[in-house]
Amino acid sequence: MTFWKPRSVQLKKKLAFAGAGILIAAVTLYLFLPILAVFLRITPERFFQTLQDPNVISALWLSMITTIITLIIVVAVGTPFAYFHSRYSYPGKVIVDTLIDLPLVLPPAVAGVALLMLYGRVGLLGKYFNMVGIQIAFTTLAVIMAQIFVASPFYLRQAKSLFEQIDPAYEQTSRTLGASPVRTLFLVTLPMTTSGLISGAVMTFGRALGEFGATIMFAGNVPGTTQTMPLAVYVGMQGDFYVGLTISILLVIISFAIMIAVRLIQKREEQHA
Amino acid sequence: MLEAVLQKKLRDYSLDLNLTVNSGEIMVLMGMNGSGKSTTLNIIAGLLEPDRASITLNGELICRTDDGIDVAVEDRKIGYVLQNSAVFPHMSVKENVAYGLKARHIAADEIARRVGYWMEHINIADLAEVKAGNLSGGQKQRVALARALAIEPSLLMMDEPFTALDAESTQTVKDLTIKFIRKLSIPCIVVTHRLTDSTEIGDRACVLCHGKKEWEGVPTEMPGFCSVCHCRD
Numbered sequence: 001m002t003f004w005k006p007r008s009v010q011l012k013k014k015l016a017f018a019g020a021g022i023l024i025a026a027v028t029l030y031l032f033l034p035i036l037a038v039f040l041r042i043t044p045e046r047f048f049q050t051l052q053d054p055n056v057i058s059a060l061w062l063s064m065i066t067t068i069i070t071l072i073i074v075v076a077v078g079t080p081f082a083y084f085h086s087r088y089s090y091p092g093k094v095i096v097d098t099l100i101d102l103p104l105v106l107p108p109a110v111a112g113v114a115l116l117m118l119y120g121r122v123g124l125l126g127k128y129f130n131m132v133g134i135q136i137a138f139t140t141l142a143v144i145m146a147q148i149f150v151a152s153p154f155y156l157r158q159a160k161s162l163f164e165q166i167d168p169a170y171e172q173t174s175r176t177l178g179a180s181p182v183r184t185l186f187l188v189t190l191p192m193t194t195s196g197l198i199s200g201a202v203m204t205f206g207r208a209l210g211e212f213g214a215t216i217m218f219a220g221n222v223p224g225t226t227q228t229m230p231l232a233v234y235v236g237m238q239g240d241f242y243v244g245l246t247i248s249i250l251l252v253i254i255s256f257a258i259m260i261a262v263r264l265i266q267k268r269e270e271q272h273a
Numbered sequence: 274m275l276e277a278v279l280q281k282k283l284r285d286y287s288l289d290l291n292l293t294v295n296s297g298e299i300m301v302l303m304g305m306n307g308s309g310k311s312t313t314l315n316i317i318a319g320l321l322e323p324d325r326a327s328i329t330l331n332g333e334l335i336c337r338t339d340d341g342i343d344v345a346v347e348d349r350k351i352g353y354v355l356q357n358s359a360v361f362p363h364m365s366v367k368e369n370v371a372y373g374l375k376a377r378h379i380a381a382d383e384i385a386r387r388v389g390y391w392m393e394h395i396n397i398a399d400l401a402e403v404k405a406g407n408l409s410g411g412q413k414q415r416v417a418l419a420r421a422l423a424i425e426p427s428l429l430m431m432d433e434p435f436t437a438l439d440a441e442s443t444q445t446v447k448d449l450t451i452k453f454i455r456k457l458s459i460p461c462i463v464v465t466h467r468l469t470d471s472t473e474i475g476d477r478a479c480v481l482c483h484g485k486k487e488w489e490g491v492p493t494e495m496p497g498f499c500s501v502c503h504c505r506d
Contacts, residue, residue, distance in 0.1 A: 169359040172320050173417075175346040176353040177373030177424060187372075191363045 035252055042245050050246040058224045059232035059247060063209055066140065066228065070147040070208045074155050075201055082159030083185070100160070104153045111149050112217025119145070119218075142219035143226050151208035158200030162193040199265045206258040210251065274332075275428055275460045279316050280325040281484075288312055288484035294428075294460035294477075296331075299451065301475030301492060302464045309484040310464040314430045317462075318353050319346035330427045347376070352421030356433035358413040360420070362406030366397055369405050369416050373424040387423050395419040395449055411442025418446060422453055429454065429461040435470055447474045471495065 042050075050056060085096065103111055119126040119136040129136060136142055166189060174184040190197075212230040219226040221235065229247050236244025275294040280287065288309045294300040302310045315321035317328060319336070328336040330351075335344040360369050370391055374384040392398040395415050400408065405416060414434060421429060431450070435443040451474060454461045463474060471478045471492040478492040488496060 167357065167359070169355045169357055170361065172315075172318075173353060173355060173359040174361075174372070174376075175320070176318050176349070176351055177376055177420065178347045178350075179372070179376040180347060183376060188361055192361075 038245065038248050038252060042242060042249070046242060047246055047249060050242045051250075053240070053243055053246075055223060055227075055232060055236070055240070055243055056246055059227055059229045060250065062140070062143070062224070062227065063229040066143045066147060067205055067208045069144050070151060071201060071205050073144070073148060074152045074204055075197075078152060078155045079159055079190075079197065082156055083163050083189070086160050086163035100153055100156050102153075103150050104157075108150055108211065108213025109217055110213075112146060112214035115142070115146060115149060115214065115218040137218055138220040138222070138226065140219075140225055143215055143228060146214035146218045147208035147211050150211055150214050151204045154207050155197075155200040155204040158203070159193070159197055162196040162200075163189070166192055195265050195268055199262050202258055202261050202265070206255060209254060274330075275317070275462075276327075276329045277313075277317055278325075278327045279313060279323055281312065281316060281321070281323045283309070283312065283484065286483040288316075290481070290484070290486055292462075292479065292486075294462060296460055297455055297458040298476045299454055299461045299463060299474055301471040301478040302462055302481065303466060303468075303471055303478055303495075304481035304487075305466070308481040310481055311432055312484075313481070314353070314432055314462065314464060317428070318351050318430065319344065319349050333427075350424065350427045352424060352426035352429040354414070354417045354421050354429070354431040354434050356436050358410070358417040358434075360405040360408070360413045360416045362404065364405055365402050366405055366408070366416050367392065367401040370397075370419050370423050373420060377424065387425075391419040391423045394453075395422075396445075409442075410437045411439065411445065414438060414442065414446050415449070418449060422457070425457075427459060429459060431461070431463045433464055433466070435465065435467070443470075450474060468492075468495070 085093070106114075116123060116137055118124050119129070119142070121127070121130050121135065121137060123137070126136060136145070170188050170192065171184050174188045175181070179187065209228075210230055211228070212234070215226065215228060216231055216234075221227050221231050223232075227235070229251055233244045233247045233251070236242075236247060274296050275292070277290070277292045279290045279292070282288075285307075286309075290309070290313060292300070292313070302313065304310050312321060316323045316326060323336070323338060325338050326336050327339070328334070330349070334342055335349050336342060360366075361372065364372065367388060370388045371384050374387060379387075389398075392401060395418055397412065397415050397419060400412060400416075405413065408416065414437075418434075429450075434446060434450075438446065447470075450461065450463070463470070465471060475492045478488075478490065478495055479486055480488040480495065
């Protein structure tokens with residue numbers, strides 16, 4: 001009996017390790033195998049050949065341009081918004097907090113319908129724009145607006161949380177030392193949040209680049225005007241299979257690069273903490 | 274010399290305080306948590322708006338609510354050292370000390386002179402290029418003191434400056450504070466809740482209780498009880 005107990009504990013440990021190993025392997029394979037399957041379905045020659053397809057180039061350029069514009073707008077408007085939102089109390093702040101998070105849980109297609117109901121040709125505001133000859137829905141502008149709607153919460157949440165975490169003592173000290181509020185913002189607050197803001201911006205870029213549902217509902221699917229990479233994948237899979245596959249590989253590579261960038265930024269933050 | 278009459282309604286009580294601190298004198302402000310010590314400093318610094326106040330620093334009026342006089346925080350020339358020191362972690366020690374001087378648009382050669390002087394006298398010259406985020410608690414507090422003194426303040430205020438420090442660092446910061454307050458002949462207010470701090474550094478002590486002055490005098494004569502609400506009985 002004296003030998004049995006330790007051996008039983010050892011066996012239990014081995015079984016626990018084996019169970020954990022199987023679980024980790026199963027989850028990893030479940031997430032990784034589909035990605036691998038995309039890469040294995042096409043030869044490198046075919047991939048580089050399809051990359052020169054006008055539909056691929058057009059979707060790639062449109063996606064890049066619209067996503068970069070989206071990112072610039074989100075950072076330029078979102079940073080001061082998050083700063084003021086975290087620094088001041090105002091009536092309805094809780095409601096604004098909820099509304100910021102809403103696009104995260106709202107199905108993207110519903111977001112597209114909502115944008116269409118507001119800015120569409122007969123929409124709440126769209127009818128007035130239409131009266132003066134401005135059409136928003138089904139244009140490149142609509143692509144950007146849809147991306148901003150679904151992707152901005154990633155940046156706003158991150159920026160808001162960063163500004164809330166900064167000890168007010170830093171800004172107060174800066175002011176007593178003779179710095180104006182603007183100088184304090186640019187020399188103290190923003191540098192102390194830069195890594196986190198970049199991380200939020202990278203996630204926003206990734207979400208905007210992959211946006212599909214809201215875009216197809218609000219901007220449509222016109223090659224060269226509103227057909228972004230995810231939409232081109234959808235069309236490609238119904239027609240030219242290799243176009244869909246090639247763009248999918250591009251999106252996987254970009255997404256992977258985004259995740260590596262975020263990890264590197266987080267690692268840098270940890271080292272400086 | 275600082276002369277302050279302050280009134281502010283807070284959540285549970287009203288701060289109602291008359292405070293005078295002479296040039297070259299260290300006044301220790303004591304009291305339980307929430308007695309109004311930090312609120313007092315924040316009002317004097319201009320970080321918190323009083324309901325009614327009159328604050329004069331070296332004969333110059335920096336706040337009188339009745340006449341609508343309220344000098345901006347950045348123009349009050351008050352050195353303020355906080356409990357966590359609040360040194361800017363992304364800047365080097367040298368950049369921290371120079372921060373207030375640059376904000377005040379002082380000439381570059383004068384900035385270099387003052388930064389060199391204070392880093393040498395506060396014993397942080399060997400840390401000049403070190404990122405402030407990598408310093409120990411004691412080193413950070415010395416940088417905060419050098420940074421506050423470099424702007425040549427008319428008043429120095431320190432809010433619980435020794436709380437996070439070990440015994441050796443506490444003694445160093447105390448010695449430096451006493452030395453430079455005497456040398457610069459400016460009034461100084463130190464907030465603390467430790468009796469030993471008050472007797473070691475304070476020329477005078479003022480004990481606050483629920484926003485009111487409970488006792489004022491020489492720290493060594495401070496009673497061990499509270500005559501107002503008996504909170505220290």
